[in-house]
Amino acid sequence: MNNTVLLFVALPIALGLLLILLERWPRFSAFLAALIPLSLTGLALVFSQSLNLNFLGQQFVLEDSLSVFGRNIQIEANQLGMVALLYFVCFLWNLPVKFFDYNHWFSSLSLIISGFWVLVQFINPFLYSALVVELIVLISVPLLSPRGAPAKAGIMRYLTMQTLALPLVLLSGWMVAGIETSPSAQALVSRGAFLVLTGFMLWAGVFPLHSWQPMLSEESQPWSYSFLLVIMQVSLTFFFLHFLNQYPWLRNLEQLGLVLKWLGSLSIVAAGVLAAFQTNLKRISSYIFMAEAGYTILTFAYIPQGGLDIITMSLLPRIFGLWSLNFATSYLSKNISSEKMELEELKGAIYRFPRTSGLLIISFLNIIGMPLFSLFPSKRILWGIVIADNLVFQILGILGFLGFMIVILRTLNIMIKKPENGGQEKVEKSIMILPIALIVLIMVMAGTIPQLFSAPIQNILLSFNNLFP
Amino acid sequence: MREILNTLPIYIALIAALLNLVRRQWSLNLIALVLQFIFLIPSLLDLFPIQIALIQPFTGIMVSLMLYLTLHQVGGIEPIKLNRSLTPGEIFRALAGIFLLAIIFFFLDDFQKAVFPTVSPELLYLSFGLMLMGMMQLGTIREPLYLAIGLLTFLSGFQLLYSALEFSYLLEALFVAVNLILGIVGSFFIVKNAESRLA
Numbered sequence: 001m002n003n004t005v006l007l008f009v010a011l012p013i014a015l016g017l018l019l020i021l022l023e024r025w026p027r028f029s030a031f032l033a034a035l036i037p038l039s040l041t042g043l044a045l046v047f048s049q050s051l052n053l054n055f056l057g058q059q060f061v062l063e064d065s066l067s068v069f070g071r072n073i074q075i076e077a078n079q080l081g082m083v084a085l086l087y088f089v090c091f092l093w094n095l096p097v098k099f100f101d102y103n104h105w106f107s108s109l110s111l112i113i114s115g116f117w118v119l120v121q122f123i124n125p126f127l128y129s130a131l132v133v134e135l136i137v138l139i140s141v142p143l144l145s146p147r148g149a150p151a152k153a154g155i156m157r158y159l160t161m162q163t164l165a166l167p168l169v170l171l172s173g174w175m176v177a178g179i180e181t182s183p184s185a186q187a188l189v190s191r192g193a194f195l196v197l198t199g200f201m202l203w204a205g206v207f208p209l210h211s212w213q214p215m216l217s218e219e220s221q222p223w224s225y226s227f228l229l230v231i232m233q234v235s236l237t238f239f240f241l242h243f244l245n246q247y248p249w250l251r252n253l254e255q256l257g258l259v260l261k262w263l264g265s266l267s268i269v270a271a272g273v274l275a276a277f278q279t280n281l282k283r284i285s286s287y288i289f290m291a292e293a294g295y296t297i298l299t300f301a302y303i304p305q306g307g308l309d310i311i312t313m314s315l316l317p318r319i320f321g322l323w324s325l326n327f328a329t330s331y332l333s334k335n336i337s338s339e340k341m342e343l344e345e346l347k348g349a350i351y352r353f354p355r356t357s358g359l360l361i362i363s364f365l366n367i368i369g370m371p372l373f374s375l376f377p378s379k380r381i382l383w384g385i386v387i388a389d390n391l392v393f394q395i396l397g398i399l400g401f402l403g404f405m406i407v408i409l410r411t412l413n414i415m416i417k418k419p420e421n422g423g424q425e426k427v428e429k430s431i432m433i434l435p436i437a438l439i440v441l442i443m444v445m446a447g448t449i450p451q452l453f454s455a456p457i458q459n460i461l462l463s464f465n466n467l468f469p
Numbered sequence: 470m471r472e473i474l475n476t477l478p479i480y481i482a483l484i485a486a487l488l489n490l491v492r493r494q495w496s497l498n499l500i501a502l503v504l505q506f507i508f509l510i511p512s513l514l515d516l517f518p519i520q521i522a523l524i525q526p527f528t529g530i531m532v533s534l535m536l537y538l539t540l541h542q543v544g545g546i547e548p549i550k551l552n553r554s555l556t557p558g559e560i561f562r563a564l565a566g567i568f569l570l571a572i573i574f575f576f577l578d579d580f581q582k583a584v585f586p587t588v589s590p591e592l593l594y595l596s597f598g599l600m601l602m603g604m605m606q607l608g609t610i611r612e613p614l615y616l617a618i619g620l621l622t623f624l625s626g627f628q629l630l631y632s633a634l635e636f637s638y639l640l641e642a643l644f645v646a647v648n649l650i651l652g653i654v655g656s657f658f659i660v661k662n663a664e665s666r667l668a
Contacts, residue, residue, distance in 0.1 A: 069638035123639075131643035138650040141657065150665040151613045151658040159654075160607045163620055167600070167627045174634050175584075 004051065004075035005066035008083050009119045012040060016112035023104055030097050033107035037090035037114060044084035048459075051077045072124045081460035082238050083118050085315065089234060090114040092323050093227040096435070100330040103224050105142045110227055113139060117235040126242055127173035130166050133203065136232075137162040143224040144216060154215030161202050161212050168199035176249055189249045193256060196243060197263075204236050204293045206263060207270040214274075217286035222333060222341070225282075226326035229289045230319055237296055237311065244303070245464040251303075260301035261389075265396040267294025272403025276410075281329055281341040284407055288325065288367055291400060292318055295382065298393070302385050308461050308468065310378050315460070316453040317374035317446055321367040324439045328360035335427065343411060348419035353428040355436045357415050361408060366443050368404045374446035374453065475511075479595045482508035483570060486602035486622050491563045495540055495614060497549050502533045502618055505599075509629060512592050516632055521641070525628055528645050532621060532652030536614065539656035543663035545614075562609060569601045588633045596633075599626025613662055617655025624648065 015036055022029040047053060051062040065074040075083065090110055097106060116136045120129040137159065145155050172195035176188055200206070205213040217225050244251045271291035278284045299307045299314070329341065332353060338345045350357040362373075369379035387394050446453045461467075485505035489498050506529030513522035540546050555563070573580075573594060581590050603623025606615060628644050 069642055071637060071639040128637070128640055128643060131640065131647060134647050135643070135650060138647065138654050141654050145658075145661065148665060150662045151616075153611060156611065156613070156616050159616065159620065163607075163623065164604075166624075167631075170627075170631060174631075 003063045005073045013112050013115035016108045019108035029107040034094040037087040040087040041084045044080040048080035075122050079463045089231045100223050101334045103143050130169040134166050140228050144220045152219045154219040157212040158216045165199040165202035168195045172196040207267040213286040214283040217282045223330040230322050241464045245466045257301045264294045264298030265393040268400035269396040272400030276403040276406040279343050305385050313454045314378035325363035328356050331356050343414050346415050347417050350415040355432050359436045364408045372447045374443045376447050377450040478508040478511040483598045487566045490566045490606050491559050499537050528648045535652040539659045573597050596626045596630035613658030
């Protein structure tokens with residue numbers, strides 16, 4: 001294992017396949033599925049300074065590339081921060097899995113999927129990664145379609161939309177190959193950029209190509225769904241930066257910034273407005289993913305004004321915010337025995353599950369970027385730039401924010417209503433106070449001391465050297 | 470005569486895709502899928518030596534076999550009824566499919582010159598025909614088997630087009646993996662649906 005590709009791609013995928021054999025022992029399998037990505041995160045961080053490590057007098061040297069079918073896969077030391085973050089996501093989602101109803105494939109497939117997302121970032125030529133994304137989509141099907149239920153419309157639409165993205169992304173690269181030498185080919189560049197953006201919109205479920213998200217979230221277990229969406233969003237963020245970094249025709253395209261601003265703002269406002277009318281917590285959660293994708297796109301538009309720093313600053317708080325929100329949703333889903341998670345089913349939840357209900361509301365406040373919480377610093381900086389740039393985008397953002405405020409107030413209103421048939425006795429385990437207090441403490445600390453979350457990954461985007469001014 | 474012989478496989482492959490779009494008989498659909506993959510071979514032979522040209526059809530036939538075995542296992546294979554009359558839905562899909570193929574046919578020359586000048590018009594017609602038939606299939610169904618068939622048709626068309634633009638062993642290997650896993654996903658859906666019907 002003296003090679004970064006073998007260590008951070010082949011090994012986890014192989015171990016994930018082995019975990020399938022341990023399906024009969026779910027606790028042991030879940031333990032390994034948390035331990036393995038944690039170890040990989042540690043190793044990636046250790047080697048992120050240099051691939052040459054001296055430890056207790058022993059010399060460990062890793063090679064940084066591997067040739068597969070004549071093509072090169074290369075993971076350099078300064079790219080290992082991204083690897084560490086992806087495995088950290090896998091670790092976070094495997095850590096509390098025994099608290100919830102979870103898919104029995106989760107332990108093994110989460111590890112395999114994480115391995116493939118790492119692979120996506122480092123294949124050369126990197127356009128081929130579109131096929132790896134398609135593989136991930138297909139592998140994720142068992143996680144999204146629970147046992148005993150027929151395949152529903154959401155999963156089918158998800159497969160269809162994701163597959164349609166594949167030719168768009170692959171053809172875009174071919175279409176504008178060598179374009180740098182032909183500055184007059186503006187039409188070709190615009191066509192290529194259109195294909196790339198549409199491909200990414202389909203992958204990430206950005207407005208107006210988002211219809212699979214709420215449908216799929218309603219059909220799936222929230223924990224599996226949230227894992228897949230979070231790791232996808234983080235990976236696609238890196239992958240899009242790869243595109244911008246690699247292709248001068250794309251990053252120098254004049255209209256690109258404006259298109260990204262519109263796409264981001266419309267995603268935020270559409271997510272907020274649509275969420276305000278929802279009666280299902282799982283669907284609301286999917287609109288939160290859409291809004292966060294919108295914020296990321298908006299940040300891409302402001303890369304010349306320091307957008308990369310905002311991305312770095314928001315990565316961990318966003319991951320943690322979505323994790324805590326889905327922690328609360330999944331815990332409540334299991335304990336009120338509700339697969340659908342209609343808001344009405346949460347009536348009186350504050351009396352029966354005071355801490356988890358509190359965590360749900362706090363997580364909502366955190367994710368929309370309220371002061372004191374972890375996402376506030378990065379969103380404040382972003383909105384500062386947006387206000388100075390264009391008031392229209394700011395108004396759209398405010399409308400989206402108000403939509404989510406309505407969601408929070410509606411959820412709170414239902415949770416504090418006393419149920420007609422009694423049922424107000426507390427049924428939440430007392431031990432829950434510990435993880436929940438820790439989660440809230442981390443959120444508040446990250447909001448008041450933003451460096452807490454951004455310092456460990458401050459060099460994570462350094463490899464995109466063409467994007468820095 | 471020679472020209473007809475050259476273009477015949479293209480039309481047979483497209484008719485097979487059209488048949489899959491129109492008819493809803495599992496046995497017939499799987500036979501059509503196999504035919505569709507077999508008649509890709511002449512177009513692929515124009516691009517590659519035989520060892521490489523056979524990869525895509527061979528993978529497609531494997532996936533079709535996988536789907537057949539799964540359907541057989543869940544009791545979904547019935548004798549083919551060729552004399553069954555067409556339903557209004559089938560007539561609509563047939564007309565829509567023919568309309569799409571006609572549109573590609575009429576705009577093919579201009580499109581080929583403007584976007585894909587290095588690809589032959591015949592190959593472009595076949596690949597876009599398959600992609601559009603697959604997309605149409607994906608837009609008109611809710612049954613998992615047809616989702617798998619739609620995705621396989623769409624991807625086979627795209628794979629053919631991309632092979633004409635760029636070849637790489639890694640790309641070919643990834644396409645094979647995608648097709649095989651798509652077969653497994655199709656089988657997974659078929660089994661799930663059968664299980665939930667029994668429950």
